[in-house]
Amino acid sequence: MDAVKRSIHKFGGSSLADATCYRRVLTIISQHTNARDLIVVSAAGKTTNQLLELLQLAEDGDQAASDRLIATCEYQKKLIKELLSDELCEQLIAALQDDIHTIGHLLETSLDRYAKNQILAHGEVWSARLLAALLNQAELPADDLDSRLFLTTELAAQPIVDETLSRQKLTHCLESLTGRVVVTGFIAGDRQQRTVTLGRNGSDYSATLLAALVDAHQTTIWSDVAGVFSADPRRVKDAELQTKLSLDEAAELARLGSPVLHARTLQPVVESRQHVQLRCSYTPDEGSTQIHRRLPKGKGAKIVTSIDDLHLVDVEFSAESDYQQEYNQLIILLAQQQLSPICIKRRPTDNRVRLGYTAEIVEFALAALQEYKQQTTSAVTIEHVSGFCMVALVGSGVTDNALQSHQFYQLISEHNLTFVQTGENHLSICAVLQQVVLEPLLKELHTALFKQPRRIGVVLFGKGNIGAGWLSLFAEQMHKVPEQQNVELCLCGVYGSRGGVLDFNGLDATRVLDTFQPEPFVWEQLLSNLALHPFDELVIIDITASEAVSYYYPEFAQHGFHLISANKFAGAAKSEFYNRVQQSFSDNECHWLYNATVGAGLPIQSSMDMLQYSGDQVTAVSGIFSGTLSWLFQQYDGEVGFSQLVEQAWQQGLTEPDPREDLSGKDVQRKLLILSREAGYEMELSDIKLESLVSEELMSFKVDEFLEHCEDLDAKILRMFNKAKKQGLVLRYVARFSHKAGAQVGLEFLEPTHPFANLLPCDNIFSINSHWYRHNPLVIQGPGAGKDVTAGAIQSDLFQLCKLFSR
Known part of the structure; x- marks a missing residue:
């Protein structure tokens, strides 16, 4: 619609409850909007x-209406008066007085639905007018806009907005x-410019609808x-915030009557x-x-919700x-009027169907059903019964999680259960009960489902x-x-160059070490x-040095697997x-940790992340x-051939299987x-820029042939060593990156x-420069290679993942 890129921000009534709240919203708008x-x-x-x-007092003829x-x-x-000064204050008070006179006049007339809606609309008009004035006073140019000027619909239980005309x-x-632009939520207009309200909580719907009309990328x-918690935090104190939900999960939660998300809010999404936050x-x-x-993607419930x-x-x-x-005819009719039930119990043997509604919607549903009864040619009986409540589990795969389903049925069966419905989309299980005090049941369900240890499967690639x-x-x-964490670890797969073993019942790590009988596999x-x-x-733990394995990383993420890698190929790929x-790991809400790719067990990446997250900026890294090269050049003194040291390092396992991986830089x-x-x-x-210690000719040999011709390295290294020594310097293989000077890897002469x-x-050794560490760099030094420290880095990443899983 609009070439201008916009975002939508919606503020509810509780966010605008008093002058302090308005000032807080002003700060949010100044910091988080464009x-x-x-x-x-x-x-x-x-x-x-x-x-x-x-309105109720006026209808009852109660004199308290004027009060x-x-x-x-x-x-x-x-x-x-608390928010505005001088002229702005006078202007808004005068406009308010006009509105109060208008309301007073309307109250003296016969109040039809449109007149009542017109009175109700003043709440949003006052908020928009006041917030726009406050923004202008703070030198943030703003206008208020009455949504009745563009949102067009007709009066109904759940009004359907004409998006084409509204756009x-x-x-x-x-x-x-x-x-x-500060826009009124909750209200719209019909084609005769009469006021129509969009229903309770209609402002959230207004926001996402507005985002759809202007093609906004984000609605906050x-x-x-x-946001959404694993249970209502007012009832379950240890409920945890759900930082991410899929749109389908959110829509199912809203359909089931969530007080935070509303079904109509997500329809325009x-x-x-647009994304919603x-x-x-x-x-x-x-x-x-x-x-x-x-x-x-998921393996079970994330949220316990209730009505x-x-x-x-x-x-x-x-x-x-x-x-x-x-x-079928009945369900289609209800859906067309935005009155689909929360839950349904079909009883074809009795020719009956039982529909569940919230108190807010049930009267509209009954009216629609009475209309349906009058229109149908067959006899229909309608009966309304109250005194029930509902408890539901929501989350991808919940209906396929046998353990959670069993626990849910066990706990609800202790109450007067009316019926249970399983969501066709595998996203929910809901139980309708005779009305009870829900807090104890919600706490019990939350503890049973979400406070049990999370089971973590681990698959290793690289049994070298x-x-x-x-x-x-x-x-x-x-x-x-x-x-330390509320998790259970299970090693369930180990794969090496000759194949592997997969057993979801678990593998004994010590037995795998002693008796490994791999079977070939197809990826x-x-x-x-x-x-x-x-x-x-x-x-998945990837300790291979295989470029081929790294090609499967996006597929790991798409399957919902997390990854810990010491394999450098993906991190250094194009x-x-x-x-x-x-992007694959981000989109699929999976984690990729790769601290072992650089420095083995040294906290290099974690230290750089800490600087970045705290507002600093890394400007240079060197070291x-x-x-392997550290050991070689510390040992080399010009007396023993460099090639002899290389062979010695190779025999001691200090190099890669092919030493040229190290020597080439x-x-x-x-x-x-x-x-x-x-x-x-x-x-x-x-x-x-790369200075390799290995000539192209030596790179062309097979590994064993290279070791036979390794002495070809000696002349160049000795010449460089002597040149450095003559200047009173030492020879080292150094890596350097600077955002100004670029990056290079090669031999350097250094002061002793x-x-x-x-x-x-x-x-x-790693030297890190940043804005904060400009003149005195952050230096991290220690063992940067070897079986034990690298294995320790992998284990540390696994523990970090377990911390994330246990939250």
Whole structure:
């Protein structure tokens, strides 16, 4: 519709309850919105309830109606006086007085639905007008916009907005507005310019609908809660914030009557490109729920939700009618009027169907059913019964989680159960009960379902030197994880170059070390088998040096697997693939940890992340990144041939199986690329100048042939060594990156006192410069290679994942 890129921000009544709340919203708008964003507002505080009370008193002929109107006016006037000064204050109070006179006049007439709606609309009009004035006073240009000028619909239980016409009108409204626009939520107009309300909680719907009309990429709904929790935090104190939900999961939660999300709110989201974020205006920086446009992936329930007051409507068809035909016709009719039931119990043997509704909707549903009864040719009986409640589990795969289903049935069966419905989309199980006090049941369900240890399956790729070291460490350390985190680890797969073993019942790490009987596998079949895992989460550990394995990283993410890697190929791949891997893990809400790719067990990436997250910016990284080359140049004194040291290092397992991986500098080059990307710079391997110690001729040999011709290295190294020695310097293999000077890897002459010159054998050293560490760099030094420290880095990443899973 609009070439201008906009976002939508919606503030509910609790976010605008008093002057302090308005000032808080002003700060949020100044920090989190752009100059052309649209801001949707509800009526401040309890204004809508006050106006509803006013209407009821007026209908009853109660003289207290005038007192209610005066009190409402005084509340609004108090907000204006506390927030605005001088001329702006006078203007808004004058406009308020005009509105109060209008309301008073309407109250003296016969109040039809449109007149009542016109009175109710004032709550949103006052909020929009006041917030726009407050923004202008703070020198943030803004206009208020009455949504009745563009949102077009007709009066109904759940009004359906004409999006085509509304979009055209909105385009015209926005043409002359250049700043932020504060839009009234909850209200629309019909073709005769009469006021229509969009239903309770209609402001959230207004916001996502507005986003669809202007093709906004993001809608943020600000309220008094940070988002969706695993249960109602007011009832279940240890309920946890759900930071991410799929759109389907959110829609199912809304359909089941969630107090945070409403079914109509998400309808425009499905049909547009927008993402939805739920945040708390009281604590804007303390978490949020992101609703993502992706397929739901999961192994069970994430949320326990409930309805305290559920109404059931029994519809009985005549015995002579076609039950299936009558049922289909009824469900279609209700859906067309936006009155689909929350839950349904079919009883074809009795020619009956039982429909569940919230108290807010049931009267509209009954009216629609009575109309249906009058129109149908067959006899229909309708009976309304109250005194019920509902408890439901929501989450991808919940209906297939046998353990959770069993626990749910066990706990609800202790109450007066009416019926259970399983969601056709496998996203929910709901139980209708005779009305009870729900808090004890909700707490019990939450504890049983979400406080049990999470089962984590682990699959290892790479049963070589480091892999064997990690298996030994895992066998020693795995018992410590349950002590520290609420998880259970299960090693269920081990794969090496000759094949592997997969057993979801669990493998003994020590037995795998002693008696490994691998079976060959095909990747596509293995991925399909892994996707059938029974665990809450599955973690892949890649300790190979295989580029081929790294090509499967995006598929790991798409299957919902998490990844820990010491394999450098993906981190140092071309940007297109590297970014695809990163995006795949992000899109599928999976974690990829790769701290072992650089520095083995040294906290290099974690330290750089800490700097970045705290607001600093890494500007340069340098050091000696190869434990092998560190050892070689610390040992080399010109007396013993360099080739002899290489062979000695190879025999001691200090080099890669092919020593040229170390000697060529490619391993160091990959590490430098990984760190530069970690610092936020877009680079390719080809951007790093590389000085290889190995000639092209030596690179052409097979490994055993290379070792026979290794002495060809000696002359060059001795010449460089002597040149350095003559200048009183030492020879070292150094990696350097600077955002100004670029990146290079190769031999350097250093002062003997230089920090890079005096390391213990096999040590790495990393020097990190940033804005904060400009003149005195952050230096990290220690063993940067070896079976034990690398295995320890893998284990540390696994423990970090367990912490994330246990939250």
